[in-house]
Amino acid sequence: MKLGANVISVAAIMASTVVAALGESVPWERLDKNDSLLIIVDLQEGLYNLARDWDPTLYKQNLLAYASLATVFPMPVILTTSAETGPNGPLPQEIQDWYPTAPFIKRLGEVDAWDNSDFRAAVRASNKSQIIIGGIVTDVCTAFLARSLRAEGYSVWAVLEASGTTSAEVRDISNAGMLRAGVNVVSLFYVVCDLMRDWRNTPGAVQVFPWLDKWMPVYGQTARSHKFAVQNGTVLAGENLLPI
Numbered sequence: 001m002k003l004g005a006n007v008i009s010v011a012a013i014m015a016s017t018v019v020a021a022l023g024e025s026v027p028w029e030r031l032d033k034n035d036s037l038l039i040i041v042d043l044q045e046g047l048y049n050l051a052r053d054w055d056p057t058l059y060k061q062n063l064l065a066y067a068s069l070a071t072v073f074p075m076p077v078i079l080t081t082s083a084e085t086g087p088n089g090p091l092p093q094e095i096q097d098w099y100p101t102a103p104f105i106k107r108l109g110e111v112d113a114w115d116n117s118d119f120r121a122a123v124r125a126s127n128k129s130q131i132i133i134g135g136i137v138t139d140v141c142t143a144f145l146a147r148s149l150r151a152e153g154y155s156v157w158a159v160l161e162a163s164g165t166t167s168a169e170v171r172d173i174s175n176a177g178m179l180r181a182g183v184n185v186v187s188l189f190y191v192v193c194d195l196m197r198d199w200r201n202t203p204g205a206v207q208v209f210p211w212l213d214k215w216m217p218v219y220g221q222t223a224r225s226h227k228f229a230v231q232n233g234t235v236l237a238g239e240n241l242l243p244i
Contacts, residue, residue: 029130029155029184030194030197031130031132031157031191031194031195032130033073033074033075033195033196033203035128035129035130036073036075036128036130036131036132036195037075037076037077037078037123037126037128037130037131037132038069038070038075038076038077038078038132039077039078039080039113039123039131039132039133039145040066040067040077040078040079040080040091040095040134040135041080041113041133041134041135041136041141041142041145042080042081042082042088042113042135042136042141043063043067043091043092043095043134043135043136043162044081044082044084044088044089044090044091044136045089045090045091045092046084046086046087046088046089047088047089047136047137048060048063048136048164050136050137050164050165050166051136051137051164051165052164052165052166052167053138053164053165053166053167053168053170053171054161054164059161059164061215062161062162062188063092063134063162063164064092064094064095064215065161065188065215065216066134066159066161066162066188067092067094067095067098067134067162068098068211068215069132069191069192069195070098070099071098071211072192072203072207072208072211073195073196073203074203075128076102076126076128077099077102077103078102078103078104078105078119078122078123078126079091079095079096079099079102079103079104079105080104080105080106080107080113080116080119081104081105081106081107082107082110082111082113082141083107083108083109084106103122103125105118105119105122107119111140111141111144112144112145112148113141113144113145113148114144114145114148114149114152115148123149123154129153129154129155130154130155130156130157131149131154131155131156131157132157132159132191133145133146133149133156133157133158133159133162134158134159134161134162134163135162135163136163136164136165137163137164137165137166137170138163138164138165138170138171138174138175139165139170139171139173139174141163142158142163142174142178143158143174143177143178146158146178146181146183147177147178147181147183150181150182150183155184156182156183156184157183157184157186157191158175158178158183158184158185158186159186159187159188159191160175160185160186160187160188161187161188162188188216189216189219192208192211192212196208199236199238204238205236205237205238205239206237206238207238208238209223209236209238209239209242210238210242213242220242223236223238223239223242224239224242224243226239227239227240227242
């Protein structure tokens with residue numbers, strides 16, 4: 001037990017050290033919904049059990065929430081799998097149903113999706129410079145692609161909750177490595193709020209509150225509570241769509 005605690009502490013310290021060392025060497029960049037591309041990397045049913053760093057019920061929720069981003073924010077999507085007819089299995093059917101016309105690159109052997117020529121062509125054809133990614137596993141599928149995209153000059157946002165791996169220690173050290181490479185490792189709520197920017201936008205309160213209620217109930221319940229409790233004041237438009 002002591003060894004495990006020490007490993008976690010070391011990983012956390014290393015991640016903090018990376019952030020401190022980067023300082024302002026990687027300038028803050030806002031996500032632009034008109035210049036963003038969502039990539040779903042190997043979020044495959046056969047790989048799901050490798051995601052041991054999250055509670056499995058929570059991780060399924062987070063995985064699908066991440067994958068559904070482009071159902072709220074109109075941005076292109078690229079799907080890719082690795083050896084899906086083998087042990088890795090298919091993408092969840094929900095994801096395939098959301099994006100039936102999206103480019104779907106089924107890699108037969110390449111570990112790093114960027115090594116696949118069809119995948120590279122799809123990314124370039126999107127004509128977007130900001131890439132949002134998440135995959136299983138964090139230290140390979142996500143980290144390899146994130147670093148490759150950075151090397152090609154893209155801005156990359158790796159969504160923390162969307163990726164999973166074999167342990168919290170591996171997750172922490174992998175995220176630290178991506179930070180060192182200039183990848184933005186951020187939360188899903190960060191991505192949602194930066195793509196939206198203003199509750200009065202479209203997508204805004206009307207579209208985002210129902211999404212939050214479904215996928216991020218910790219915030220959806222806050223909105224429900226506010227809708228119920230307010231007596232004199234303003235209820236944002238999207239809150240009117242929530243059941244109480």
